[in-house]
Amino acid sequence: MKQFSLLIIACIGSFLLGAFINNDDTQKPITSNMVEVAAQVFGLEFTPAERDSMLDNLNNARQNYEALRKIELSNDVAPALYFNPLPAGFVMPTGPSSFKASASEKVMLPKNRDELAFYTVGQLGQLIRTKQISSVELTQFFLNRLKTYDAKLHCVISLTDELALSQARRADAELKAGKYRGPLHGIPYGAKDLLATKDYKTTWGAEPYKDQTIHMNATVIQRLEAAGAVLCGKMTLGALAMGDVWFGGKTRNPWNTENGSSGSSAGSASGVSAGLLPFAIGTETLGSIVSPSTICGTTGLRPTFGRVSRHGAMALSWSMDKIGPITRSVEDCALVFNAIYGPDGNDPTVMAAPFRYIPLATLKGVRIGYVKKAFESNYPNRATDSLTLQTLRNLGAELMPFDLPTGVPASRISFLLGVEAAASFDELTRSGRDDLLARQTKNAWPNSFRSSRFVPAVEYIQANRARTKLINEMAAQLKAAKIDVYVSPTYAGGNLALTNLTGHPCVVLPNGFTKQNLPTSITFMGQLFEEGKVLAIAKAYQDATSWHKKHPVLQ
Structure with missing residues (x-):
């Protein structure tokens, strides 16, 4: 195709x-x-x-x-031509979806309620289902934490108190009446503030749009409401989905508030890391789930391109934007993803494919690729990542050397993002309102938008043709290696840019700490539409470690 x-x-x-x-x-x-x-x-x-x-x-x-x-071409008007990540000869998964969460452990309400801040979605769900705590109580608990610590972290743009308490009261009433919507029933969460939310501002983190209200709910917001989740806040993002600087300041890393949280899902990762929310929704175009999850020590899922509807989300790059959850654990990612994936009839790039998830009791006999050249290169977290490989071997996995395709350097065609972003914000550039954005450096959006107007249409098309070649080469490499999942250093080796261009899914999760006591991460990559496999394997690794259970101490 x-x-x-x-x-x-x-x-x-x-x-x-x-x-x-x-x-x-x-x-x-x-x-x-x-x-x-x-x-x-x-x-x-x-x-x-x-x-x-x-x-x-x-x-x-x-x-x-x-x-x-x-x-008039507003941001929600997509081009008539759609990106398709499927390589030649690709066979879409078929059949029914299936989801099996881990066996439930008995969860008791802690004597110290502050401990709830770092419970997983699964644990909080059990407390609500067994009526040890109400959704209203839990929602008030997290709203109070958001109000208390946002002054230090700058991770919230809009608190949605009224909506949250209304949704929480509904969740409690339904549970009392015997209606249980599932594991997200009554669970508070936050959404990156590029997802439209009716009756609340959707600012895109940018000064020119700080008073913007979009009178609709994005599909992801609708689906989470249908799953019973409770929206507590619109979380910060770097202006127009770049970095961690927005019109209200810089979002901070809870592990060291002198540092930024990275971006652009800055507030989503910072808030979850700090225990201000059990989970949040982020987006990724070229690292915006992976990077803040790494910096803040959270677990993030970047789904396959075409898995989650972007209807009601700010468009930055029509061929690269993806929506996914940021959580405390791999299984929490699976729980949230299970509620938001699939076609909605509004985003024509979303394809119907089953989501099958079942935890693995062991990795014995599982063939996992690893990007050998990247792991052997000289980069800061090499020692930590090597321990990850050893842990996988100890769990019984068979590690297979894997090479990323080299025929098309991803760095040479990544300008596709800049061109599409320039078109998304064409009016902002031509009106001169791009001067209102907080960041005005050479590598910030205003200069990128202007520079991208000088990319010839022919070169844009040629880059997309090279991208087709890259997609097919990646498929050939995976097929030759006979693997479904591989691991990669999060930043080393070019994997991040390459797989954002090819549309492959990944799970990023903490795997250690630096000498400065800042989190590090490792990335598990999956085949197109095989989030279930990559989540299950990543969970097996995470269950054998305790990095995700550590959390920052806020003063």
Whole structure:
């Protein structure tokens, strides 16, 4: 199946020669000299005769661009061409879904209620189901923690107190009436503030949109409400989903509040790490679940591209945006993912595929790949990651060396993200309101948006064609290795960028601490649409360790 590019070609502005013309001269004809300058920017060379021959086409094209810019294209309007991560010959999983949580251990309400802050979703669910605590009590407990510690962590944009208590009262009434919605029934959570929530602001973390209200609930918000979850807050994100700096400041790492929490799911990871929420929803385009989970010591699931509907979520990159949970444990990720995956009829990129999850009693005989070159390279957490490999061997896994494909360097086509983001926020750039964003450095969005307008449409298409090749090469590597799951250092070796481009799912979880007592992480990667397998194997590893049970001490 072929992969398609995601932007309307005219919207990209293939030659963008207007950038070389002063605002007062936008109606003046494009000249041969202008074409020569533009060609140099693009690394091309044309003869004087060739440049002259282009002028009619380029002047007509500019008129098309001007006409196109008069058409209102809000952020929720997706391009007519959709990214598809399936390699040639890929067979979609079929059959029914199945979900089996771990065997329940008896959970008792602690004498010290503060200990609830670091209970898992599964443990809190048992307390609610057995009526040892009400959803209203639990919701008030976490709302109080959010109010108490947000002044230090800056992880909340909007508290949704009224909604939360209303949902909690409903959960308690339903349970009293014998209606139990499942393991998320009555469980408080937070949502990254790029998910639309009716009657509350959805700010995207950015000054130009800090008063924005979108009068709908995103699909993920709807599905969590249907599962009985209780929304307590809209969590911070770096402005327009980059980093941890938003219009209200910088979100902090609970392990060291002098440091940022990384991003862009900054508040989601910080809040869960600090015990302000049992779980939160994050998004990832190029590391925005993996990175803050690593920094804050949480467990995160980045699902396959096309697994979770993005309806009602801010669009940054139509071909790379993904939504997933940030939690305390791998099984908590499975519980939340089980409630949010699948088509909704609104996001055309979401595909129907079963989700099958069952915990593994042992890893004996399980073939797990490991990115050998990455693990053997010289990087800061090499010793910690080597212990992870040894733990997997001790659990009975057969570790197989695995090489990532090298035919298409992911770094050379990652500019796809910048181009799509520039189109998502085209009006912000042209209006000059991008000056309102807190970060204005060379690597911040305003400069990236402007620079991306100089990417020729042909090169954008060529990069997508190279991406098709990368997808097929990745599939061939996995097939040759005869593995379904592999492990990779979280940052070393280029795995993070590559798999965000190919759309593969991953679970990131804590695997140790640095000398500065900051968390480290390891990444488990899965085949497309096989979140169940990667979660089960990652859980077996996590159950053999205690890193996820450690938590920061807040003053």
